[in-house]
Amino acid sequence: MAIFSVYVVNKAGGLIYQYDNYVPRTEVEKTFSFPLDIVLKIHDEKVLVSFGQRDGIRVGHAVLSINGVDVNGKYTAEGKEIVEYLKDPSNYPVSIRFGRARLTSNEKLMLASMFHSLFAIGSQLSPEVGSSGIEMLETDVFKLHCFQTLTGIKFIVLADPRQSGVDALLRKIYEIYSDFALKNPFYSLEMPIRCELFDQNLKSALEVAEKAGTFGTGS
Amino acid sequence: MTVYNLYIFDRNGTCLHYSEWNRKKQAGISKEEEFKLMYGMLFSIRSFVSKMSPLDMKDGFVSFQTSRYKLHYYETPTGIKVVMNTDLGVPNCRDVLHQIYSTVYVECIVKNPLCELGGSLQSELFSSKLDSFIRALPFFSVRAA
Numbered sequence: 544m545a546i547f548s549v550y551v552v553n554k555a556g557g558l559i560y561q562y563d564n565y566v567p568r569t570e571v572e573k574t575f576s577f578p579l580d581i582v583l584k585i586h587d588e589k590v591l592v593s594f595g596q597r598d599g600i601r602v603g604h605a606v607l608s609i610n611g612v613d614v615n616g617k618y619t620a621e622g623k624e625i626v627e628y629l630k631d632p633s634n635y636p637v638s639i640r641f642g643r644a645r646l647t648s649n650e651k652l653m654l655a656s657m658f659h660s661l662f663a664i665g666s667q668l669s670p671e672v673g674s675s676g677i678e679m680l681e682t683d684v685f686k687l688h689c690f691q692t693l694t695g696i697k698f699i700v701l702a703d704p705r706q707s708g709v710d711a712l713l714r715k716i717y718e719i720y721s722d723f724a725l726k727n728p729f730y731s732l733e734m735p736i737r738c739e740l741f742d743q744n745l746k747s748a749l750e751v752a753e754k755a756g757t758f759g760t761g762s
Numbered sequence: 763m764t765v766y767n768l769y770i771f772d773r774n775g776t777c778l779h780y781s782e783w784n785r786k787k788q789a790g791i792s793k794e795e796e797f798k799l800m801y802g803m804l805f806s807i808r809s810f811v812s813k814m815s816p817l818d819m820k821d822g823f824v825s826f827q828t829s830r831y832k833l834h835y836y837e838t839p840t841g842i843k844v845v846m847n848t849d850l851g852v853p854n855c856r857d858v859l860h861q862i863y864s865t866v867y868v869e870c871i872v873k874n875p876l877c878e879l880g881g882s883l884q885s886e887l888f889s890s891k892l893d894s895f896i897r898a899l900p901f902f903s904v905r906a907a
C-alpha cells in the first residue's frame with residue numbers, strides 16, 4: 544500500500560538520515576460554540592485532545608489552527624495561550640482544526656535512539672540463543688522493519704502492514720548507502736547524510752518498492 | 763513451533779505471573795530484574811509506537827519479532843498485559859492471548875475472592891489451568907511444525 548518513512552541510525556543510536564515518503568492527512572476542522580465539549584491538555588508544548596472523541600477528532604490529536612490561522616505550539620498566532628483563549632466566551636464561535644501532531648526533528652532523534660535501546664533489550668530478553676534485535680515490529684496501522692548491517696548501522700522502514708518486499712527494499716537502501724554515502728569523499732562516517740545522489744536513489748527505490756508489491760501478505 | 767514463556771503484568775508494572783515452557787536461554791539477570799526490564803521495554807514500545815504511527819491506532823502494538831523469536835502482546839482496557847514469546851512460525855495470537863485473559867485470568871483470579879489483586883498470583887488452580895491451556899495450543903509442541 545504505502546511506505547511511510549525511512550530512518551537510518553548509526554551504531555551509537557544517532558539518527559543520521561530521515562525521510563518522510565508519505566504522510567497521510569488526518570485533519571478535521573470544526574466550528575465550536577461555548578463551552579467547548581472537548582477536554583484539552585498541554586503536553587510537550589502542544590495542546591492535545593485528552594477526552595471527548597467526536598466527528599473524527601481523536602484523543603491525542605493536536606490543535607493545528609484556530610479560525611484558519613496556524614497555531615504556534617501552545618500559543619495562538621497572536622501569542623496568547625490557546626487554553627486561555629478558548630476559556631473566553633467572547634471568542635466563540637471558534638473554528639479549530641485538529642490533526643495528528645507532526646514529529647519535530649528533535650522528536651525524531653529521540654525516537655531513533657529509543658528504538659536503538661529497544662533493539663538491544665529485545666535481543667537480551669530473548670528466550671532463544673543467538674537472537675538478533677527487533678527485526679519487525681507490528682501494530683494495526685503500520686509495520687516497522689529494521690535491518691542492522693554487520694557494521695551496526697540500522698536501516699528502518701515504516702510501511703503499511705500489507706506492504707510486501709520491504710526486506711528487499713532494506714537491502715537496496717543499504718546498497719544505496721554504500722554506493723552514494725560511503726563512497727562520497729565529503730561524507731564523514733557516523734554523521735548525518737547530506738548527499739544528493741543518496742536522496743535521489745533512495746526516492747526512486749521507494750517508488751519501485753511501492754509499485755512492486757501491494758497485495759502480498761507482508762514480509 | 764513452540765511457546766517459550768508467558769508474562770502477565772498489571773497496569774502498575776507488577777509481574778502478576780510468569781511461566782516458561784521451552785525456554786532455551788535465560789536473560790542472565792534475576793527474575794525481578796528481568797520483569798522490570800521486560801515491562802520497561804513494553805512501556806517504551808507503547809510510547810514509541812504511538813508517537814511513530816502516521817495514523818490513529820486502534821489496537822496499537824501487536825507483536826515484534828527478531829531473528830529467533832516473536833513476542834505477542836495483548837493489553838486490556840484495564841491495563842492487564844499478556845505477553846507471550848513463541849517461535850517465528852506462530853501467526854497472530856491476539857485471540858489466544860485474549861482467551862488467556864478471559865477464560866483463565868478472569869475465571870480463576872478475578873472471580874476468586876481470596877485472590878488479592880495487585881500482587882503476584884498465588885492461585886494453584888490458575889497456574890494449572892494456564893499450563894494446560896498453553897499445552898493444548900495447536901502450535902505448542904515442537905513436533906507440530
